[in-house]
Amino acid sequence: MTRVFEQDAPDGGVRILILGVGSYPNAKVARPTVPVLDDLSSATQSALDLLDRLLGPWRGRFDKPIRSIDMLANAPGSPDGLEVPDENGDPLEVEAPTIAAIVEAKKRWLKDAGPKDMLIFYACGHGFWVPSLVGRTLAASDFGEDPDNPWTAVVALDDFQLALGERAPRSQWLFFDCCANTPSEALKATSPRPNALLVTMAGERQVMIELHGPLEQVRFATSTIGAQAYGKDGRASRFMETLLEACDGSAYLIDHEDEWWIDSQTLGRSILSFGKRIAPTEEEDYFTFPQVSETDAETIPRFMRRATPSDCILLARSVPAYRLSEAHLAVTCPPDPTPLGEQPAGGDTPFRQVVAAWDHYEVTATFPEGSQTRPKRAQPPLTEVVF
Amino acid sequence: MPQIIIGTREHMGPLTIQLLTDRGRAVPAPALLSSARHEIKVRVPEGDYVVIGTRPNGQTLTLEARVDRNGGRAFFSAEDASPNEFMRDATVLGLVPKLSEGVEHFPDWSPSRFQLSTRTGVSGDASRALAALVSAPSAGTAISFTSGDFSPGALQSDAPSQIPDPKASFVWKSLAKYDLHAPEAQRFWIREWVYDGSRWRDHLDDRTSVHVGDGYVRVKWPTDVEPYFGPQPRAIGLVSEAGFGPIVHVPQFRSAMDIVFLADGVTSVIGADRVTNPSLLKVPVALAMPEDPALADMLSVLGAAGAPGAEALVTQQTHQQLDIAFSALNDKQADPAAAALGAHYLLRFAPKRIPVQWLRNLTRWAPLYADGPILLAQRLILAGGSDDIAASPQEIRDLLRNALQRPVFLFARSRSLLAQATRIYGPRRRTRKLVTAVPRKPSPAEFLDVAAGAGGLDAYWGTGPGRLGNTPRWPRADIRERLASVELRNGIFSH
Numbered sequence: 001m002t003r004v005f006e007q008d009a010p011d012g013g014v015r016i017l018i019l020g021v022g023s024y025p026n027a028k029v030a031r032p033t034v035p036v037l038d039d040l041s042s043a044t045q046s047a048l049d050l051l052d053r054l055l056g057p058w059r060g061r062f063d064k065p066i067r068s069i070d071m072l073a074n075a076p077g078s079p080d081g082l083e084v085p086d087e088n089g090d091p092l093e094v095e096a097p098t099i100a101a102i103v104e105a106k107k108r109w110l111k112d113a114g115p116k117d118m119l120i121f122y123a124c125g126h127g128f129w130v131p132s133l134v135g136r137t138l139a140a141s142d143f144g145e146d147p148d149n150p151w152t153a154v155v156a157l158d159d160f161q162l163a164l165g166e167r168a169p170r171s172q173w174l175f176f177d178c179c180a181n182t183p184s185e186a187l188k189a190t191s192p193r194p195n196a197l198l199v200t201m202a203g204e205r206q207v208m209i210e211l212h213g214p215l216e217q218v219r220f221a222t223s224t225i226g227a228q229a230y231g232k233d234g235r236a237s238r239f240m241e242t243l244l245e246a247c248d249g250s251a252y253l254i255d256h257e258d259e260w261w262i263d264s265q266t267l268g269r270s271i272l273s274f275g276k277r278i279a280p281t282e283e284e285d286y287f288t289f290p291q292v293s294e295t296d297a298e299t300i301p302r303f304m305r306r307a308t309p310s311d312c313i314l315l316a317r318s319v320p321a322y323r324l325s326e327a328h329l330a331v332t333c334p335p336d337p338t339p340l341g342e343q344p345a346g347g348d349t350p351f352r353q354v355v356a357a358w359d360h361y362e363v364t365a366t367f368p369e370g371s372q373t374r375p376k377r378a379q380p381p382l383t384e385v386v387f
Numbered sequence: 388m389p390q391i392i393i394g395t396r397e398h399m400g401p402l403t404i405q406l407l408t409d410r411g412r413a414v415p416a417p418a419l420l421s422s423a424r425h426e427i428k429v430r431v432p433e434g435d436y437v438v439i440g441t442r443p444n445g446q447t448l449t450l451e452a453r454v455d456r457n458g459g460r461a462f463f464s465a466e467d468a469s470p471n472e473f474m475r476d477a478t479v480l481g482l483v484p485k486l487s488e489g490v491e492h493f494p495d496w497s498p499s500r501f502q503l504s505t506r507t508g509v510s511g512d513a514s515r516a517l518a519a520l521v522s523a524p525s526a527g528t529a530i531s532f533t534s535g536d537f538s539p540g541a542l543q544s545d546a547p548s549q550i551p552d553p554k555a556s557f558v559w560k561s562l563a564k565y566d567l568h569a570p571e572a573q574r575f576w577i578r579e580w581v582y583d584g585s586r587w588r589d590h591l592d593d594r595t596s597v598h599v600g601d602g603y604v605r606v607k608w609p610t611d612v613e614p615y616f617g618p619q620p621r622a623i624g625l626v627s628e629a630g631f632g633p634i635v636h637v638p639q640f641r642s643a644m645d646i647v648f649l650a651d652g653v654t655s656v657i658g659a660d661r662v663t664n665p666s667l668l669k670v671p672v673a674l675a676m677p678e679d680p681a682l683a684d685m686l687s688v689l690g691a692a693g694a695p696g697a698e699a700l701v702t703q704q705t706h707q708q709l710d711i712a713f714s715a716l717n718d719k720q721a722d723p724a725a726a727a728l729g730a731h732y733l734l735r736f737a738p739k740r741i742p743v744q745w746l747r748n749l750t751r752w753a754p755l756y757a758d759g760p761i762l763l764a765q766r767l768i769l770a771g772g773s774d775d776i777a778a779s780p781q782e783i784r785d786l787l788r789n790a791l792q793r794p795v796f797l798f799a800r801s802r803s804l805l806a807q808a809t810r811i812y813g814p815r816r817r818t819r820k821l822v823t824a825v826p827r828k829p830s831p832a833e834f835l836d837v838a839a840g841a842g843g844l845d846a847y848w849g850t851g852p853g854r855l856g857n858t859p860r861w862p863r864a865d866i867r868e869r870l871a872s873v874e875l876r877n878g879i880f881s882h
Contacts, residue, residue, distance in 0.1 A: 135807070135810075158807070159810070159811065162807070162811075200768075200811055202767060202768050202771065202779070202780060202783060203767065203768070203769075203770060203771025205768075205769050205770070206738065206739055206769060206770035206771050207771065209739075253411060254405070254407065254411060254413050255407075255408075255410065255411045255412035255413060256412075256413050260411070265405075265441060265447075269447065296735060296736065298736075299418070300403075300405075309411055357411060358409055358410050358411055358437075377451065379437065379449055380411075
């Protein structure tokens with residue numbers, strides 16, 4: 001069972017495929033061709049959190065209704081699948097993301113998909129970059145089941161992305177939330193043949209453009225080549241935490257005809273600024289990671305919308321950093337002298353204040369030697385003031 | 388209705404524009420400013436506006452403007468500090484992220500000052516690549532590797548934390564290990580090569596000028612180089628005493644070209660395992676600065692993660708009243724390097740607009756360059772064939788085989804496209820049946836494994852053009868001919 005939600009959408013809808021590979025029961029012992037793959041509770045949690053949002057607060061935020069959600073997931077201690085809540089909160093069994101199950105889920109996801117549909121693909125699990133040969137990949141949950149040829153249980157994500165551009169849906173958002181480094185077993189493999197799930201056809205991309213219009217495909221990869229993606233036990237992946245926060249509230253930055261939109265650029269700005277805006281000081285480094293997004297779209301692709309704009313975080317800091325702790329801080333919105341927020345000396349640094357976007361504010365720092373005031377317009381999602 | 392004039396400094400490079408009211412409402416406006424078109428005018432009601440400009444490196448610039456009955460103006464200029472003085476031109480062009488005000492300097496363990504831009508949240512080429520390299524892995528699940536394959540080298544012992552990436556160790560084994568904190572200086576030599584039709588040979592060109600600064604070495608080729616019909620492809624390297632270092636292939640544009648080797652990049656050899664994606668995320672070892680702003684624009688946008696409105700660059704008017712990319716393509720006989728760059732640009736943003744016949748001509752007129760057949764193959768893959776050339780897999784495979792046999796790649800993107808296309812269409816590498824004295828020619832994808840960033844030019848770590856890594860393959864020749872030698876000490880170059 002993979003379909004957790006569906007409804008009719010005769011004028012096009014959003015089709016979503018979620019893969020959360022949290023357990024690799026066949027990769028617990030190192031073998032010459034198979035690296036050890038630890039279980040990933042963050043992959044499971046990422047898939048569950050995403051599903052929860054899609055069935056809940058995000059449901060009406062796409063330009064089209066959600067037509068279907070297909071999901072495959074397993075978890076540490078539950079390698080064969082797990083229960084997820086459906087739209088009514090009732091338990092639903094979803095299968096483990098084995099390669100066979102992924103192929104079947106892909107078929108259902110794309111069945112009768114037309115140019116007015118929007119595709120969303122999210123995959124979280126162990127991934128490899130196979131140098132010289134393949135590109136980004138995602139290990140399915142049965143990776144290692146056939147140690148003589150473990151690569152049959154691997155999805156070739158780059159090739160999949162390329163071929164997906166030749167399918168009818170013109171709006172496509174892909175999230176590859178997995179590592180892109182290379183274990184030695186992958187280095188030594190002379191001819192890995194992972195599964196691209198789709199085949200490319202020469203000239204087909206242009207045929208689709210001529211028939212249905214230009215392609216808007218956006219890809220977010222959460223690790224640069226050679227690097228790993230991260231998540232903490234019991235929490236969603238690092239990327240998913242930033243994505244949830246962005247789509248919950250911080251990335252609705254552009255008003256198109258009285259609706260506030262997340263687009264590929266505002267999503268990127270929100271993710272990039274998460275570490276400074278939101279993260280606790282001790283996690284700021286953790287949430288500072290490269291944003292690897294790409295699109296060849298002619299215009300800036302839009303993702304989600306809502307009726308209200310995002311707030312802005314006004315962040316005050318100093319050079320050197322410790323100096324700010326010596327100051328009393330106050331944020332006002334002139335001409336009103338009443339502080340919207342303030343902090344006595346000895347408080348946290350940097351100082352953050354949630355303010356309404358686009359208004360003009362003044363941040364006043366009163367040091368022992370005197371006061372300094374910085375006027376700033378609150379451009380969302382993050383506006384910095386440096387003393 | 389009054390109008391707002393949105394402009395940039397000339398030579399500032401491409402800028403994707405979003406015009407918003409002061410409450411964030413989008414105002415329809417032309418999307419792209421560039422060296423060819425650095426001003427647009429939009430009629431808007433009176434009021435306050437915000438203009439957001441996004442550069443190809445991801446950097447976001449924001450301006451506020453007030454429009455009264457006489458109009459208003461928003462002018463982008465890159466006046467903030469560049470990471471280094473010698474990078475000023477590249478910063479203006481958008482090739483290097485600027486420093487934000489008040490940025491803190493990193494502890495001494497940081498191997499490169501490029502990381503500064505990461506901390507400020509600017510997602511530029513350098514920042515993205517280096518952030519992956521030097522970011523401390525926090526607690527979290529990760530792949531476990533079998534022991535014994537991972538032997539940190541001298542570089543890693545100085546890193547702030549172990550980078551648990553055996554692939555890096557594999558690459559490091561085949562690369563020189565620079566000791567960043569050695570008290571003694573390291574000497575580098577600038578070598579130049581030309582391809583004489585059958586092989587790469589050392590070459591000294593009296594017209595090539597070299598300037599050595601604190602953190603850089605600038606090599607400049609003048610505009611009066613030999614006409615490009617009957618070209619001699621060139622490469623340049625900054626190599627150590629062992630003959631190893633970054634190698635950059637230099638397109639011989641008709642206009643002048645600067646290659647600026649960066650001390651920070653050269654010492655960040657741990658970045659040599661960077662491979663490509665359309666954003667060309669690699670540790671920069673050199674900056675490539677074409678004198679022609681139109682070529683510089685195309686090169687920077689080509690390396691962008693995304694460039695809404697990029698197709699507009701094709702149709703914007705230059706001061707000669709010619710389309711930029713098409714004019715480059717029109718000059719394919721006189722300036723094949725510019726033609727190849729124009730073709731890359733069109734291939735990415737408007738593949739159907741490249742006539743197949745032009746690419747066939749480019750393939751014929753520049754027989755040493757792999758870029759021609761690669762571009763033609765990609766054109767067929769993406770946009771199909773034409774009346775006289777089919778888009779069959781066999782035709783594509785033949786073009787790719789042709790490309791594999793050519794010795795020179797002008798642009799890094801060509802290698803990545805070839806690697807991707809051969810993966811899907813072949814030809815497949817055959818198993819060698821005989822052991823020969825001649826080393827196996829590396830595949831295009833193997834170049835990507837040791838790729839270096841040089842502003843979109845083909846660049847990698849090796850011992851010469853076509854010689855990857857530091858693995859001895861050929862007898863290592865004495866470095867007899869070289870343009871200049873420089874000393875590197877504590878990240879500073881000197882004579």
